[in-house]
Amino acid sequence: MEKGHTIPILGQGYVRYIDHLGTDLRIVEAARISYKSPSKGVEQDKKLLLYLYKHRHTSPFEQCSITYNIKMPIFIMRQFVRHRTFRLNEWSGRYSELADEFYVPGQWRAADAKNKQGSQVSASLDHAALTKEVKASNDAAYATYQNLLKQGVAKELARMVLPVSIFTEVYVNCDLHNLVHFLQLREDDHAQLEIRELGAAMRQVAENLFPWTFEAYHKYRLTISEKPQDG
Numbered sequence: 001m002e003k004g005h006t007i008p009i010l011g012q013g014y015v016r017y018i019d020h021l022g023t024d025l026r027i028v029e030a031a032r033i034s035y036k037s038p039s040k041g042v043e044q045d046k047k048l049l050l051y052l053y054k055h056r057h058t059s060p061f062e063q064c065s066i067t068y069n070i071k072m073p074i075f076i077m078r079q080f081v082r083h084r085t086f087r088l089n090e091w092s093g094r095y096s097e098l099a100d101e102f103y104v105p106g107q108w109r110a111a112d113a114k115n116k117q118g119s120q121v122s123a124s125l126d127h128a129a130l131t132k133e134v135k136a137s138n139d140a141a142y143a144t145y146q147n148l149l150k151q152g153v154a155k156e157l158a159r160m161v162l163p164v165s166i167f168t169e170v171y172v173n174c175d176l177h178n179l180v181h182f183l184q185l186r187e188d189d190h191a192q193l194e195i196r197e198l199g200a201a202m203r204q205v206a207e208n209l210f211p212w213t214f215e216a217y218h219k220y221r222l223t224i225s226e227k228p229q230d231g
């Protein structure tokens, strides 16, 4: 995969591949140190990696990592930063003027009657009218922001009038074990659609770099109902 490869997400957002460390073989090599045993060929190496994944021998997967540059709305960033093992740096609204870019969903969803964490596109919503109303509200908020800046208010304060749908940007590095953990939680259908779209793009990059690991992911991934309880 070319460095800089960019996958568009969530309107004006994206997931961009910066670089990575390791390969599927690195994971196998790291695991084989336990017995100081050499590789027994590609087929056996792949078999070992699938075994490690299936039986949750997770530490060899921590030998590999990926760095992404991600642009996403702040309300998705709030979910993203709950993953404490990610190492990240964010664009600062204290030091730079934030851009006039807001996430507006293509279709509006109503709360799901059965799954209380879910939502569904609803025919009873007036999609065009909602989009118009939200865009007008974003424009008004951004105009207030600009007006505060013009009057000399510091960027760190002026930004408080902006909605959480405004885009932010991060550089994030995560090891493969914790990336897979994140994807299991955030590609699950209990997670919000927007973070699922972000997760799918991150996986698309990772799958290219670590094909055996993601073969194991698809084969053995757990759904949220099978996992230990989390928030």
Ligand SMILES: Cc1cc2nc3c(=O)[nH]c(=O)nc-3n(C[C@H](O)[C@H](O)[C@H](O)COP(=O)(O)OP(=O)(O)OC[C@H]3O[C@@H](n4cnc5c(N)ncnc54)[C@H](O)[C@@H]3O)c2cc1C
Pocket (backbone or CB within 6 Å): 082, 083, 084, 085, 086, 117, 178, 181, 185, 186, 190, 191, 192, 230, 231
């Ligand atoms: C569908 C869904 C809904 C959610 N809803 C809410 C919500 O309503 N409110 C809310 O606040 N959060 C919510 N969360 C966030 C959730 O509670 C977790 O904070 C988030 O998923 C990160 O999971 P994690 O802690 O396993 O991952 P990470 O923070 O990436 O940590 C990975 C693993 O490292 C270990 N670890 C990391 N840091 C520590 C530590 N300090 N102490 C002990 N072990 C540690 C744990 O084993 C952990 O599983 C939700 C998550 C999902 C997926």
